[in-house]
Amino acid sequence: MEAIIKTFMDEVKTRNGHEPEFIQAVQEVAETVIPYIVNNEIYHGKNILLRMVEPERLISFRVAWVDDKGEIHVNRGYRIQMNSAIGPYKGGLRFHPTVNASILKFLAFEQVFKNSLTTLPMGGGKGGSDFDPKGKSDDEVMRFCHAFMLELNRHIGPNTDVPAGDIGVGAREVGYLFGMYKKIRNEFTGVLTGKGLSWGGSRIRPEATGYGTVYFAQSMLNTKNDDIKGKTVVISGSGNVAQYAAEKVIQLGGKVLTMSDSSGYIHDKEGIDADKLAFIMDLKNNRRGRISEYTEKYSSATFHKGKKPWSVKCDIALPCATQNELNLEHAKELMKNGCRCVAEGANMPSTAEAIHAFHDAKILFAPGKASNAGGVATSGLEMSQNSLRISWTREEVDERLKGIMSDIHDSCIEYGKEDDGYCNYVKGANIAGFVKVADAMLAQGVI
Numbered sequence: 001m002e003a004i005i006k007t008f009m010d011e012v013k014t015r016n017g018h019e020p021e022f023i024q025a026v027q028e029v030a031e032t033v034i035p036y037i038v039n040n041e042i043y044h045g046k047n048i049l050l051r052m053v054e055p056e057r058l059i060s061f062r063v064a065w066v067d068d069k070g071e072i073h074v075n076r077g078y079r080i081q082m083n084s085a086i087g088p089y090k091g092g093l094r095f096h097p098t099v100n101a102s103i104l105k106f107l108a109f110e111q112v113f114k115n116s117l118t119t120l121p122m123g124g125g126k127g128g129s130d131f132d133p134k135g136k137s138d139d140e141v142m143r144f145c146h147a148f149m150l151e152l153n154r155h156i157g158p159n160t161d162v163p164a165g166d167i168g169v170g171a172r173e174v175g176y177l178f179g180m181y182k183k184i185r186n187e188f189t190g191v192l193t194g195k196g197l198s199w200g201g202s203r204i205r206p207e208a209t210g211y212g213t214v215y216f217a218q219s220m221l222n223t224k225n226d227d228i229k230g231k232t233v234v235i236s237g238s239g240n241v242a243q244y245a246a247e248k249v250i251q252l253g254g255k256v257l258t259m260s261d262s263s264g265y266i267h268d269k270e271g272i273d274a275d276k277l278a279f280i281m282d283l284k285n286n287r288r289g290r291i292s293e294y295t296e297k298y299s300s301a302t303f304h305k306g307k308k309p310w311s312v313k314c315d316i317a318l319p320c321a322t323q324n325e326l327n328l329e330h331a332k333e334l335m336k337n338g339c340r341c342v343a344e345g346a347n348m349p350s351t352a353e354a355i356h357a358f359h360d361a362k363i364l365f366a367p368g369k370a371s372n373a374g375g376v377a378t379s380g381l382e383m384s385q386n387s388l389r390i391s392w393t394r395e396e397v398d399e400r401l402k403g404i405m406s407d408i409h410d411s412c413i414e415y416g417k418e419d420d421g422y423c424n425y426v427k428g429a430n431i432a433g434f435v436k437v438a439d440a441m442l443a444q445g446v447i
């Protein structure tokens with residue numbers, strides 16, 4: 001088996017040599033899915049996985065825009081249309097200076113499996129730009145978004161490709177992007193998700209990724225007759241996913257000890273309660289400040305510059321910031337301090353070595369493509385509401401989100417349970433996600 005996986009990965013590496021994040025994401029899938037393919041004859045001789053690692057389309061374009069001083073800037077825009085076997089391409093846009101083809105291809109590849117797991121008819125895609133929204137005025141962000149959509153609009157549509165937010169792209173950016181799409185195309189459609197409530201957005205979409213991650217962690221704990229109530233929780237990030245993961249943990253009776261941003265983390269030994277979280281939301285979403293400012297307001301907290309929060313003793317860890325933010329050393333430290341459950345809110349936040357360590361220790365570990373799928377699932381619900389031209393209540397959307405997260409958990413158990421009863425959620429998510437897409441590709445022939 002190892003030789004087959006190696007031959008496959010050698011070919012992937014030859015074609016994508018300078019794309020480490022993409023290779024990392026493919027390696028994880030290859031290790032779990034190739035043995036499944038070998039044991040299932042219907043997939044033999046079809047090169048399905050080799051076809052899945054090649055984007056159907058990779059679009060790269062110039063984005064020129066003018067800052068407040070009248071200076072012209074040039075950024076690079078992308079859209080990776082990875083796989084449309086089960087529905088229109090669907091996945092977020094990331095605006096961050098580190099954005100490149102490797103990062104977007106890993107995100108688009110993971111999105112294919114994640115979207116399949118949601119049970120909704122969505123293919124996988126991802127896009128973005130190396131534009132850095134930090135320190136830019138609202139007008140600059142607006143001009144950049146408009147320039148970006150001036151090109152992107154010709155590649156997307158409600159039945160073709162439906163982008164949404166990701167790092168650096170929230171409600172503000174989706175608004176500017178949607179405005180320009182509507183102006184150019186002269187049509188009001190559900191071409192983007194994460195829209196504002198008064199113009200086609202879904203209730204619970206802002207909350208969905210964070211809430212869904214905690215629902216998934218709760219399902220994992222339930223398999224051990226346990227739950228979140230009374231547990232200490234360490235969270236990284238302080239953006240969209242981290243904020244609503246924290247909110248749900250607090251609602252379920254857990255104690256949130258940390259949050260972070262790219263400059264470091266804050267540790268509040270008394271716990272971040274609802275009022276303190278409201279302060280963080282205002283700080284991050286409106287004042288666009290730094291997480292260190294929390295310690296100026298709350299003396300129970302300390303700020304740890306340039307550090308990640310994984311050395312803080314906890315029962316549960318929720319990495320919700322970015323890829324590869326939790327490595328082998330961090331994993332060992334977490335487990336040494338008693339952490340027994342890790343659910344990824346971010347995409348690929350744990351390195352391969354960290355994941356292997358979690359598996360070796362047989363602790364509960366959920367990969368992002370399963371545990372953070374609530375965001376895109378609720379985007380799928382937004383698409384349904386847009387098509388039907390109706391709007392569901394908060395309770396209706398939340399119930400559907402809970403149902404989807406529970407179904408994803410069941411699928412992971414179905415394909416990931418090992419002989420000793422331990423559930424390898426990585427294996428479960430990869431195989432369950434693969435089967436639906438692969439079957440659709442088989443039915444549609446070689447295209």
Ligand SMILES: NC(=O)C1=CN([C@@H]2O[C@H](COP(=O)(O)OP(=O)(O)OC[C@H]3O[C@@H](n4cnc5c(N)ncnc54)[C@H](OP(=O)(O)O)[C@@H]3O)[C@@H](O)[C@H]2O)C=CC1
Nearest residue numbers: 166167168209237238239240241261262321322346347375
């Ligand atoms: N939004 C969504 O619906 C979904 C998001 N995700 C994933 O969740 C993660 C977070 O996304 P989201 O909350 O939307 O993004 P936001 O932009 O709202 O927040 C990102 C957070 O991560 C921090 N961060 C970003 N880069 C780094 C870095 N290199 N080192 C340390 N901290 C960093 C940011 O800090 P700073 O402000 O200092 O940059 C910020 O606190 C990403 O991996 C994303 O792909 C997954 C599914 C859906």
Ligand SMILES: O=C(O)CCC(=O)C(=O)O
Nearest residue numbers: 091092164166375376379
């Ligand atoms: O809601 C969406 O379409 C995007 C979500 C996303 O980018 C993700 O799941 O990583």
